[in-house]
Amino acid sequence: MFVSHYDSWPGSPGAVDAMAPIAAMLEAMRSQANNANLANNIYFLMTDGEEFGAIGVLAFIQDHPELRDRVDMIVNLEAQGNSGGLILFETSPQPHAMVNLFRRAVPRPLGFSITQLIYNAIGTYTDFCFFRQYGWRGVNLAIIGGFEDYHQATDTFENLNRNTAWHYLTTTLGLADYAANKPLDRLRGQPRRAVFFPFLPGNMVVLSYLWAYILCALAIVLAVAFFVYGRKIKKTKTTFYPVYLLFLAALSLASTVFFPAASYLVWLPLLLMSLTAFLKKWEVAYRASQALSRITVLLLWAPLIYLVLAFPWGLLVGTGTGCLCDVCVCYETGESCM
Helix, strand or coil: CEEEECCCCCCCCCHHHHHHHHHHHHHHHHHHCCCCCCCCCCCEEEECCHHHCCHHHHHHHHHCHHHCCCCCCEEEECCCCCECCCEEEEECCCCHHHHHHHHHHCCCCCECCCHHHHHHHHCCCCHHHHHHHCCCCEEEEECCECHHHCCCCCCCCCCCCHHHHHHHHHHHHHHHHHHHHCCCHHHHCCCCCEEEEECCCCCEEEEEHHHHHHHHHHHHHHHHHHHHHHHHCCCHHHCHHHHHHHHHHHHHHHHHHHCHHHCHHHHHHHHHHHHHHCCCCCHHHHHHHHHHHHHHHHHHHHHHHHHHHHCCHHHHHCCCCCCHHHHHHHHHHCCCCC
């Protein structure tokens, strides 16, 4: 089920929040309207009142509880700006199968498991927050570039980045076409947690937590092994590096235990650096491995730097558009959300 809202903030034309997602959904509906051989039902939900407590989606959840078990995956389309790539930034619990589907279906998938940690600290909400709270499964997508135009009079069609509009369209069409033609049995299988991140333009890596733990453990073992090996070498030049790897090993362990969704940023570089360290006796292999490690770390961290530069930090200091807890209490008690 594709979800977006057609209301906008007062005084804002809402070209991106949320005309662009609605337009992409309408085009996906048009492209599938005459498909007589749909492999699955595809729902399109256009809500209202998202900007004022998500009252539309709350009414839908209340009025259609029977659909929760019939919808395998929700795709919520949002915006907090007017440019940049469409990012998978939030999921329901144990999303491995859904993120894998997203990776296969979308021409240029972009998503970070780490962004959910950031988003949870903000305290704002989207329609998807309430689907997630009431047990629906799915993913939440949004752009964050051009945040200065979010909820402003400058959120106009003229200021809408055309590449961003194209990314909304191709993402929605890709997911709709996949759902229309492919079996979704994997979505109904055993749920698993996932670590995912972009690697190389237009590509995403998706790992189960089990594989993340295994690779982290391998990186730590190699780092400790090289530390022991380095202690036996009496050359001054090699004294620092083993200790540095040991420090990264401790950091990898801590991040994997407490923040597994973000741990890949530490243990993957550690794994590459530890493997490189053992090649020091072979000059050519060592240099090649060293260059490959640096390029890989750059590709790993570059998208995160983009997030840091584009992220709407103002939300962290109380300029969000609502309080999730207050809205939920209003819904539960039946009192007015306003």
